[in-house]
Amino acid sequence: MDDALLSDLKARDRERWLTCLWAAAEARPALLAIHAYDLEQQRVVAEAREPMLAEIRLAWWREQLEQLSAGRLSPPQPLLRALRHDARPRGVDLAALSGIEEGFLPLLTEGRLDAAAMATARGAPLFRALATAVLGRPLVDSESRDAALAGTRWALAQLWRGGWGQAEARLSVLEPPAFPAAPVGPLPLPLLLLDRLAADDWGRLQRGEPLARLASPGRQWVMAKAAFRNRSSHLP
Known part of the structure; x- marks a missing residue:
């Protein structure tokens, strides 16, 4: 992965970078590229002056990912290169990943915002891509379902974390919807850690507490506990 791209991801979302370190070494470049793509979509919204x-x-x-998915060449852009050389060989469907655009577009257009729908549109394809990258193979139906559910939970919590630029005012008046139930089956560890962080955020929101700072010691402790419990459950 491009060093500048990696540094940018680490600086912008250290938590996501940390969760990638819990994956096998061969999967990490793909995970980092997928997260970088999602963060680029958020950057577009956050920096928007003209919707x-x-x-x-x-x-x-979206068009570039569709081109890559079809096997066609794309511009020599670092993130596109990472998606082509790191994510696609792990079996990630880049055309499906491009669907996260639908989770961001409502923040640029007029009309009522539906937080649950936006979270599903962003989180489901994102977490399915991440799970595929971790496993290095297509997901079975139950894995796809649980990844989508975890992604929706995570993306829903992200809406209340801020960083949305001009859309911030519209989001500030939304009432948090019901938090979806946890996935039934096991999640790949990098996804499990993000899901636990989302649950921690939602618990704080429901209690009227401020959200903990990203990558704070408390948040890292949430990740460490989840990782330890996951590893303990797999011991013979």
Whole structure:
């Protein structure tokens, strides 16, 4: 993975970078590329001054991933190169991943925001791509279902974490919907850690407490406990 791309991801979301370290070494570049793509979509929204121009930027990214998915060449751009050389060989469906655009577009357009729908549109394809990258194979139906559910939970919590630029005011008046139930089956560890962080956020929201700072010692402790319990459950 491009060093500048990796440094940017680590600086912008240290938690996601940390969860990638719990994956096998051969899967990490793919995970980092997938997270970098999602963060680029959020950057487009956060930095939007003209919504129409931001929509065009999102559409450009979607079209590039569709091209890559079809086996066609893309511009020599570092993130696209990482998705092509790191994520696609792990079996990640880049065209499906491009669908996360639908979770961001409502923040650029007029009308009522549906937090649950936005979270599903963003989180389901994102976590399915991450799970595929970890496992290095297509997901079975139950794995796809649980990854989508965990992704929805995570993306829902992310809406209340801020970093949405001009859309922040619209989100601030939303009432948090019901938090989806936890996935039934086991999740790949990097996804499990993100799901536990989302649950911690939601618990704080329900109790009227401020959200903990990203990558704070308390948040890292949440991840460490989840990882330890996961490993203990797999001991003979």
